[in-house]
Amino acid sequence: MATKKAPTDETTEEKIKAAARKVFTKKGFSAARTRDIAEEAGINLALLNYYFRSKEKLFDIVMMENLQQFLLGLKSVLHDEKSSLTEKVAVIAEEYINMLKANPDLPVFVLTEIRTNPEKLADTMKVKTLLLESAFFKQLLAATKGKMHPMHLLINIMGLTVFPFVAGPLLQHVGSLKTEDFHKLMDERKKMIPMWFDSILKGI
Amino acid sequence: MATKKAPTDETTEEKIKAAARKVFTKKGFSAARTRDIAEEAGINLALLNYYFRSKEKLFDIVMMENLQQFLLGLKSVLHDEKSSLTEKVAVIAEEYINMLKANPDLPVFVLTEIRTNPEKLADTMKVKTLLLESAFFKQLLAATKGKMHPMHLLINIMGLTVFPFVAGPLLQHVGSLKTEDFHKLMDERKKMIPMWFDSILKGI
DNA sequence: TCATTCTTTAAACAAATGATTAAATCAGAC
C-alpha cells in the first residue's frame, strides 16, 4: 500500500479544496459548477468525486471551514478577561478588516448559505455558546446598563465592520472608489470603529 | 386583435413577475429554476418564455425593480432641504426597517447579484448622481468637517440599518430570537439609529 | 358564424451538469 502523503497544499485533495473554496465562495453553491472547480484546481473532473463523493460533500467541508474562519477566528479575544470592551472592539475591527480585505466574498457567501440552509449552522457550530459565555459578552451586557438588548451592540459592531464588505461593489460604484481607495477607507475604520463604539456607549 | 388587458395583478404576466420576484429573491438567479417560478405562479412553464423571452430577461426585470426598491425609495427624503441630517437618518432608518421587515431577503439578493454582475448596476441605475447631488449628501459632507471621508458616515448608516437583516438568521440563532423578537429589536433600532448617529457625529 | 389573433398546454429538444465506469498510469513493497 502506498504510504499516505502528508497533506501539504500540493496534494490533489488540497488543490481541490482550495479551488472549491475559491469557486464556491465567489459564485455560491448553485452557480459553481464542478467543472469550474476541476479547471481551477487543474485536475481531472472525476477526481473531485474520487476524493469527495459529491459536490455537496465538498461544499459542506468548504462551508464549515469558511464558517470557522468567519465566526471563530476571534476566540482568544472574546475570552480575554483583562482587556476592556473598547479594546476588544478595536482588536475585532482590526482582525476582521484584515481578514475581509483578503476574503471580500466571504461574508456574502456565509450569510447567503446560512439563509438558504439555516439548519447546517445549528448542528455544526458552537458559536452561540462560545459567544454567550465569553468575557466579551459579559462586558457587552454590562455596557448596556439594562437599557437595551445587548444584541444591539453586537449588531452595531458587526454592521460597522462587516457591512462595508458586504456592500463593497455598490459602495465602490457610488463613491467612485478604486479597490485601493476602498481598502484605504477600510483601514481607516480600524481606528474609527472603536471610537464610534465608545461614542455610542457614552450616549446610552 | 385582442384589446390589451389592464395589467392588474391577476394578469398572467403579473403573476409570473410576482412569482419570479419571490423565487429569485429567495434563491438567487442560479438556484432558481424556471419550473419553480412556473409552479409558484400556477402557470404553464412555456408561458414564462412566451411573456419574457428567457429566464435572464425575466430576471433583469425583477432585479431592476428590486434595485429600485432597495435604492431609490428614499428619493424625496434625500432631497428635502428643510430637514436636518439627523432627521433624515431617522426617516431612512424608519423606512428601510419597515421595508426590510417585509422583504428580509432583499438586501442579500441585491448585494449578491451586484457582486456577481457589477456592470448591470452601472448601466441602469442613476443612484450615484442621485445621491451625490442630494441635500442629504451635502449635509453628510458638512458633518464630517473635513476630518473623514463622507462615505464613512454613509456606510455607518447603512451598516446599522441594513446589516441586521443581512445577518438575520445568524443573529436570530445566536440570540435565540424568534422572528417576532427580532422584529421587535428592529423596531427599537428605528429610534436608536439616529441617536447613535448623533453620538458618532459628536465624537468627530 | 366565421376568421383571425392571442393565449395556453403537453410534449419534446438540446445543452449543461453531477456522477460513474473502465482502462491506463504511477508508486511503493517484495
Add this chain to the structure above:
DNA sequence: GTCTGATTTAATCATTTGTTTAAAGAATGA
C-alpha cells in the same frame, strides 16, 4: 522486475433545466 493497490484519465451516463414547437383553446372583430 513484478505485483498490488492507489491515483488519474477519457469517455459515457442519467438527470436536470432552459427553451422551443405544434396543436388546442379562448377571445375579438367582421
